[in-house]
Amino acid sequence: MTLSQRTVTVPNLPPGTDLCLIPAGPAPNGRQPNFVDPPSLQPAVIAITTIMLTLASVVLAGRLFVNRKSLKLPDWMMVVGFLFNVVIMGTHLALSRFYLHVWDTPLCNITANYVKMNFIIDVANGPALFFPKAAIFMFYMQIFGTVRVVRIASIVGIIMAFIAYLPAALVLSYYDVPRVGQSWEELIFNDTVHKGIPAGITLGVVSVLVDVYIFVLPLPTLFRLSMPLAKRIQVIALFATAFISRGVAASLVCMVYRIKLLRLTDATWQAGVVGIPIIIESNVSIIVGSMPAFANFMRKYVAESSLFKSLRSRLFGSNSGSNKSWPQVNSIATIGGTGIKRKVPSSFELSERGTVDSQITVPPKTYTTAGDTIHEAGAHSQVNG
Numbered sequence: 545m546t547l548s549q550r551t552v553t554v555p556n557l558p559p560g561t562d563l564c565l566i567p568a569g570p571a572p573n574g575r576q577p578n579f580v581d582p583p584s585l586q587p588a589v590i591a592i593t594t595i596m597l598t599l600a601s602v603v604l605a606g607r608l609f610v611n612r613k614s615l616k617l618p619d620w621m622m623v624v625g626f627l628f629n630v631v632i633m634g635t636h637l638a639l640s641r642f643y644l645h646v647w648d649t650p651l652c653n654i655t656a657n658y659v660k661m662n663f664i665i666d667v668a669n670g671p672a673l674f675f676p677k678a679a680i681f682m683f684y685m686q687i688f689g690t691v692r693v694v695r696i697a698s699i700v701g702i703i704m705a706f707i708a709y710l711p712a713a714l715v716l717s718y719y720d721v722p723r724v725g726q727s728w729e730e731l732i733f734n735d736t737v738h739k740g741i742p743a744g745i746t747l748g749v750v751s752v753l754v755d756v757y758i759f760v761l762p763l764p765t766l767f768r769l770s771m772p773l774a775k776r777i778q779v780i781a782l783f784a785t786a787f788i789s790r791g792v793a794a795s796l797v798c799m800v801y802r803i804k805l806l807r808l809t810d811a812t813w814q815a816g817v818v819g820i821p822i823i824i825e826s827n828v829s830i831i832v833g834s835m836p837a838f839a840n841f842m843r844k845y846v847a848e849s850s851l852f853k854s855l856r857s858r859l860f861g862s863n864s865g866s867n868k869s870w871p872q873v874n875s876i877a878t879i880g881g882t883g884i885k886r887k888v889p890s891s892f893e894l895s896e897r898g899t900v901d902s903q904i905t906v907p908p909k910t911y912t913t914a915g916d917t918i919h920e921a922g923a924h925s926q927v928n929g
Contacts (some may be wrong), residue, residue, distance in 0.1 A: 568654050568812065569646030572716070578694045582648035585816035586640040593633045593818055596827035600626065606841035607834040618679040618686075622834060625675030629826045631668045635661050643816025654812075656728035662815070663720035666740075669822060670713025671753060676829035678702045680758055683833065688765055698759055708750035715743040741805045748799030751825070755792045794825040 567577040604626055609620050621755040639661050641655055682700040718741030720729055798821035805814060846852050 547774040563652035564650040566687055567647045567649040568651045569810070571645075571647035574646065576803055578648045579650055582644045584641075585643035585813065585820070589636055589643060589816060589823070590732050593637055593823055596823055597630075597633055598831045600827040601631065601832050601839045603834045607837035610837050610841045610844070618682040618833075621679040621682070622677045623832060625672055625679070625826075628668045628672035628675070629830060632665055632672055632826055633823055635668075636823060639665075639819070640816065641887050642812055643819070644812055646810050646812045649812050659720070659731050663717060665819075665822075666716035666720050666744075666887055669826070670709040670711075670715070670747070670811070672826040673829060674705050674709040674713035676833045677705050677754060677758065678825075679714050680829075680833045681705070683836070684762060688762065694762065694765055701754070701757055701761065705754050708754055709747065712743055712750070716740050716747070738808060741802075743806070744805065745799070745802045748795070748802040752792065752795040752799050755795045759792060787871060794821060794828045797821045798825045867875040 564579075571577060604622060607622065608619060610617070639658070642649065642658060681701040684698045684701075685695050688698075720731070723729055797819070801814075801818045801821055805818065808814065
């Protein structure tokens, strides 16, 4: 974050001035700087980072455990995204002591290391968002593998996410490094970093669009599933809850605070305010993308454990059988059909590996071209994610 709005610069200070007694920026309404116990966003950053890192680690670990015998590309992409996410959170934790109001921040706190850590966050942010969301698109390709439109749309989504996140990260990092003959300290007192804010806003806007695309993509297929209305609502609600309440909401909040950076009046405080939704957004991508596998982990290794059964018996009585603890869906969904064809394991039942067993029946179609009638055989396939 640039401090170019400051009224004091280092070259204008007398030699021997103690920079730890000079505020990094002017206070509004003549307010006196507080260098003793100023308001700080550090407690909030620490709390949110701890909660989100714990949730993401547990859910991702559950995914990797159930898939341990046959890890695929989406699993590794989640791991890569998580590693970038750890870099972002660790850097924000290191920066959190600087998340004070600019007039409560001693000038000696703003050093080259401060600028370099912001550079690390901007470089890591794009990959931290791209890899988990690309893994989600690959998940769609697994469970809707027989639906050509969804498969192509998922590939388009991966390309769109790549173009959206990685170039924006490169643009942000370009404005975060000194030019030839310039030092890192000089970036603190000029407008170079401020010029990268529109790229950050672009990243925020596109992130919202990608999340909305992730949410909308499977809906037409889900609406056409031939299953009882109650079960269809359950499946759609699963996608809606995951991507609206978590993914899309986190992206929207992050975008709003990025836009507010255009009016940069309190750089160090605003950096912390933007950092919090960035931490949430990057973790939510991992949690949402790994939740189906984690649900299978909970069903197989937690709900069926003797400890869980003992606790359930103590809390709800001995009549709560294991079959009632984790309901299963038992009817096949037929895309493009008019009703339930037959009773088989659900097309959305989690598999042994923790992803989805997809059994989809596409009815035959007939086409007429130039007087010739072409019959296309129906397709039935099972996809083990």
